[in-house]
Amino acid sequence: MTTPARSIPAQTPPERLSPPNPNPSPGPSPEPGPGSARADLLTTTLRRLRGLAPELTRGLLGTLVLALVATAGKIAIPVTVQQILDRGLADDQVDLTVIGVAVGVAAVVILTTALANYRMNRRLYRLSETTLATLRVRAFRHIHDLSVLSQSAQRRGSLTSRVTSDIDQMSQFLQFGGVMLLVSTGQMLIATVLMVVYSWQLTLLVHGFYLPLFLITRRTQRRLAGRYAQVRERIGELLGAVAEAVVGASVVRAYGVQERTAQRIDTSIDRHRGAQSAAQKMIAGVFSLSELVAALATAAAVIVGVLLGVDGALSTGRLVAFLFLMTLFIMPIQSMTEILNDAANALAGLRRVLDVLDLPTDVRDPALTDGSVPHPAGAPHPAEATIMIPAGSPPPSARPGGRELPAGPLGVRFTGVGFAYPDGPPVLRDIDLEIAAGSRIAVVGETGSGKTTLVKLLTRLMDPSSGEVLIGGVPLAQVRFASLRRRVLLVPQEGFLFDLTIADNVRYGRPGADDAAVHAAFEALGLGDWLATHPEGLATRVGESGSRLSAGERQLVALARARLADPDLLVLDEATSAVDPETEVRLAQALAELMRERTSVTIAHRLSTAETADEVLVVDAGRIAQRGRHRDLVAVPGIYQRLHQSWVAGVGSTGPAPARPHPPAPASTAPDEPRPAFLAPRTPAPRPGRGGAE
Numbered sequence: 001m002t003t004p005a006r007s008i009p010a011q012t013p014p015e016r017l018s019p020p021n022p023n024p025s026p027g028p029s030p031e032p033g034p035g036s037a038r039a040d041l042l043t044t045t046l047r048r049l050r051g052l053a054p055e056l057t058r059g060l061l062g063t064l065v066l067a068l069v070a071t072a073g074k075i076a077i078p079v080t081v082q083q084i085l086d087r088g089l090a091d092d093q094v095d096l097t098v099i100g101v102a103v104g105v106a107a108v109v110i111l112t113t114a115l116a117n118y119r120m121n122r123r124l125y126r127l128s129e130t131t132l133a134t135l136r137v138r139a140f141r142h143i144h145d146l147s148v149l150s151q152s153a154q155r156r157g158s159l160t161s162r163v164t165s166d167i168d169q170m171s172q173f174l175q176f177g178g179v180m181l182l183v184s185t186g187q188m189l190i191a192t193v194l195m196v197v198y199s200w201q202l203t204l205l206v207h208g209f210y211l212p213l214f215l216i217t218r219r220t221q222r223r224l225a226g227r228y229a230q231v232r233e234r235i236g237e238l239l240g241a242v243a244e245a246v247v248g249a250s251v252v253r254a255y256g257v258q259e260r261t262a263q264r265i266d267t268s269i270d271r272h273r274g275a276q277s278a279a280q281k282m283i284a285g286v287f288s289l290s291e292l293v294a295a296l297a298t299a300a301a302v303i304v305g306v307l308l309g310v311d312g313a314l315s316t317g318r319l320v321a322f323l324f325l326m327t328l329f330i331m332p333i334q335s336m337t338e339i340l341n342d343a344a345n346a347l348a349g350l351r352r353v354l355d356v357l358d359l360p361t362d363v364r365d366p367a368l369t370d371g372s373v374p375h376p377a378g379a380p381h382p383a384e385a386t387i388m389i390p391a392g393s394p395p396p397s398a399r400p401g402g403r404e405l406p407a408g409p410l411g412v413r414f415t416g417v418g419f420a421y422p423d424g425p426p427v428l429r430d431i432d433l434e435i436a437a438g439s440r441i442a443v444v445g446e447t448g449s450g451k452t453t454l455v456k457l458l459t460r461l462m463d464p465s466s467g468e469v470l471i472g473g474v475p476l477a478q479v480r481f482a483s484l485r486r487r488v489l490l491v492p493q494e495g496f497l498f499d500l501t502i503a504d505n506v507r508y509g510r511p512g513a514d515d516a517a518v519h520a521a522f523e524a525l526g527l528g529d530w531l532a533t534h535p536e537g538l539a540t541r542v543g544e545s546g547s548r549l550s551a552g553e554r555q556l557v558a559l560a561r562a563r564l565a566d567p568d569l570l571v572l573d574e575a576t577s578a579v580d581p582e583t584e585v586r587l588a589q590a591l592a593e594l595m596r597e598r599t600s601v602t603i604a605h606r607l608s609t610a611e612t613a614d615e616v617l618v619v620d621a622g623r624i625a626q627r628g629r630h631r632d633l634v635a636v637p638g639i640y641q642r643l644h645q646s647w648v649a650g651v652g653s654t655g656p657a658p659a660r661p662h663p664p665a666p667a668s669t670a671p672d673e674p675r676p677a678f679l680a681p682r683t684p685a686p687r688p689g690r691g692g693a694e
C-alpha cells in the first residue's frame with residue numbers, strides 16, 4: 001500500500017485561498033512568532049477548534065490505530081524482497097518454501113493494509129466533514145448574530161470568505177493533508193528504523209543529505225506563510241470587487257462605467273495572481289530542491305551500498321530492501337513541503353474563522369445573556385427575524401431570560417438617547433421622546449440628519465451609545481428577541497424578496513400561514529385586484545431578489561408580508577424608488593391600511609404620509625428639532641415649513657401620493673434607481689447651522 005503521491009500543484013485553486021483578517025475591530029490573529037510562542041498559539045488554536053467542534057477528536061484513537069496498521073504494512077514489500085533475495089535465493093539455490101511463505105505473508109499484510117487504509121480514510125473524511133460543517137454553521141450564525149453595525153464594519157468579501165474559502169482551506173488539509181501527515185510521519189519513522197537495521201552507515205548517509213533540506217524547508221515555511229497570507233488577502237479583495245460589481249450591475253450599466261468596473265476586477269485578479277505566483281515560486285523552489293536531494297541521496301546510497309556490498313558488509317537483499325525503504329522515506333519528505341503548506345494555510349484559515357467568532361455580539365438577546373441558552377440551530381437570526389419574521393417564531397419558552405413586551409398597543413420612549421458610529425461624531429444627541437401607543441408618527445428630515453439611525457435604535461439593530469429606548473415601558477435591551485420580533489417589525493425601504501413565489505415571500509411574515517391567510521393579507525391592504533392581474537396569483541415566482549416584479553410591486557409584496565406579520569409596532573422606511581402613478585396610489589392606500597390600529601413610526605418620503613400622520617417628528621442634525629401635526633408645523637417658520645415649500649415647489653402636481661422631485665436623470669437611468677427622499681431638498685435653504693432645535 002503506498003501513500004498517494006502528490007505532485008506540486010500548478011496553481012492553488014482559488015476557492016482554497018482566502019485573505020487574512022482585514023477587519024480592524026477584533027484585530028487579526030497574531031502571526032505565529034518564533035519557537036514556543038508559535039507552539040503555544042498552535043495549541044491554543046487547536047484547543048479552541050476542539051471546543052467548537054468536539055467531534056474532531058471523536059474516535060481519534062481508532063483512526064490512529066488504523067493509521068499505524070496502514071503505515072506498518074508498507075514495509076511488507078522491502079522485507080519480502082530482502083527475505084527472498086537473501087534466504088529464498090541464497091547460495092544459487094531456490095528455496096520455494098521461503099519464497100512461498102514470504103509472498104503469502106506479504107499478500108496478507110498488503111490486503112490488511114489496504115483495508116486499514118480504506119477505513120482510516122473514510123473515518124478521516126467523515127470526521128473532517130462533520131467538524132467543518134459544525135464550524136461553518138457556527139461561523140455563519142455568529143456573523144448573523146453580529147449587529148448590523150459590526151456587519152457593516154466588515155468587508156462583505158471578507159465575511160463571505162470566512163465561511164467559504166477559509167473553511168475550505170481547512171477541509172483541504174483535514175481531508176488530505178491530515179491523512180498524509182499522519183501516514184507520512186509514521187512511514188518515515190518506520191522506514192528509518194528498518195533502514196538502520198539493514199545498514200546504519202547508509203542511513204547516516206541519507207539523513208546527512210536531508211538535514212540541510214530540512215533546515216531550508218523550515219525557513220521557507222515561515223516565509224511561505226507570509227506569502228499565503230497575502231494571497232488570502234487578495235482573494236478577499238477579489239470577492240469584494242466581484243460582489244460589488246454584480247450587486248451594482250444596474251448602476252454600472254446606467255452610468256456606462258463597465259470598463260472602469262471591469263478594470264477594478266482585472267486589477268484584483270492581477271494582484272491575486274501576482275501574490276499566488278510569488279507563493280508558488282517559493283514552493284516550486286523547495287520542491288525542485290527536494291527532487292534534487294532525492295536523486296543525489298539515492299545515487300550516493302547505491303554507490304556506497306555497492307562498495308559496502310563488495311566489502312561483504314551488506315548483502316544484496318539488504319541493499320535492495322534499503323533502496324525500497326529509501327523510497328518510503330523520501331516520498332513523504334517530498335510531499336511534506338506541500339502538506340506543511342496546507343497545514344499552515346489551514347491554521348491561518350482557522351484563525352480567521354476564530355477571529356470572526358471572537359467578534360462580540362454587541363446586540364445580544366437577553367434570553368441568551370440571562371438564561372445561557374445557546375442560539376438554537378435552525379432558529380432565525382434575531383436581526384433578520386426582527387426585519388422579516390416577526391410572527392410564528394420559536395416558542396418563547398425556549399428562552400428563559402429577558403422580558404416579554406406587554407400585551408396590547410406599544411408606546412415608545414427615548415430617554416437621553418445619544419448615538420455615534422465607531423470613530424464618528426455623534427449622530428443622535430439627547431433624544432427625549434414619547435410616542436403614544438397607537439399613534440402614527442412620520443419622521444422627516446434632511447438627508448443624513450439621523451432618521452435611519454433613530455429607527456435602527458428603535459428596532460434594536462444597534463444599541464444607543466447613551467440613554468435608553470423603552471418599548472411598552474420595557475427597556476429594549478431587556479426584551480428577548482423572540483418577543484421583540486413578534487411584536488415589532490421593521491419594514492426596510494427595499495423589502496428584500498427571495499427567489500420564491502409571492503405566497504412564500506409573504507409567508508416570511510408568519511411562517512406556516514396558509515394561502516388563504518396570505519390572500520387575506522393582500523385583500524386587507526386592498527391589493528386583491530393587483531394580485532388578480534397575475535395569472536398565477538400567489539404562485540407567481542418573483543425571480544432572484546424579486547427581479548421579475550417592478551420596484552413598486554416588490555413593495556406591495558413587502559407590505560403584504562408586514563400585514564401578515566401583524567406587529568404591534570410597525571417601523572417603516574418608506575421606499576424612494578420611482579413607481580408609476582397607479583402603483584403609487586396602491587402603495588399609499590396599502591400603507592394607510594397597514595398602519596391602521598397599531599403604533600407606526602415611518603421615515604416619510606411621501607408628503608401624504610406626513611400630512612396624514614398624527615404627528616410629524618422633524619430630525620435635524622441628530623436632534624428632534626420640531627414635532628407636531630403637519631398643519632401646525634407647516635404654518636410656522638422652521639425646518640418643516642422650508643422642507644415642505646421645497647417639496648411643493650419641486651413636485652407640483654404629480655399625483656395624489658407624490659414622491660420627491662427627481663434629480664436630472666442620467667442618460668440611461670436604471671429603472672430601480674432610488675430617487676432622493678421627499679423632504680430632503682436638493683438645494684436646502686440656508687439655515688442657522690446644524691445642531692440646534694429651532
Ligand SMILES: Nc1ncnc2c1ncn2[C@@H]1O[C@H](COP(=O)(O)OP(=O)(O)OP(=O)(O)O)[C@@H](O)[C@H]1O
Pocket residue numbers: 152421422424427445446447448449450451452453454677680
Ligand atoms: N454605518 C455607518 N457608519 C458611520 N457613519 C454612518 C453610518 N450610517 C450612517 N452614518 C452617518 O450617520 C449620519 C446619519 O445617517 P442616517 O442614515 O441616520 O441619516 P438619514 O437621516 O436616515 O439619511 P437619509 O435620509 O439619507 O437616509 C450620517 O451623517 C451618516 O454619514
